[in-house]
Amino acid sequence: MKVRVDRELCRGVAACVATAPEVFQLDDKGVAVVIHPRGVTDDQLWKAAESCPFNAIILEDEQTGEWLYP
Numbered sequence: 001m002k003v004r005v006d007r008e009l010c011r012g013v014a015a016c017v018a019t020a021p022e023v024f025q026l027d028d029k030g031v032a033v034v035i036h037p038r039g040v041t042d043d044q045l046w047k048a049a050e051s052c053p054f055n056a057i058i059l060e061d062e063q064t065g066e067w068l069y070p
């Protein structure tokens, strides 16, 4: 699974960091960045994406590029 953060939507709530600190961190602007896309299992990645109240975490199929979430 491919993960990225829509930096326009992110409001720095850091729910993603709390859920998957191996993958997400806040940068010096307080916006989430992906530091290690394969840091957790797909299930955990999914939970982290669902934890974002702004739907700023985007999941895509690595092979097909299909938009999976949100």
Ligand code: SF4
Pocket: 005, 009, 010, 011, 012, 013, 014, 015, 016, 017, 024, 031, 032, 051, 052, 053, 054, 055, 056, 057
């Ligand atoms: S949970 Fe969403 S809004 Fe909060 S830091 Fe992560 S991506 Fe940004």
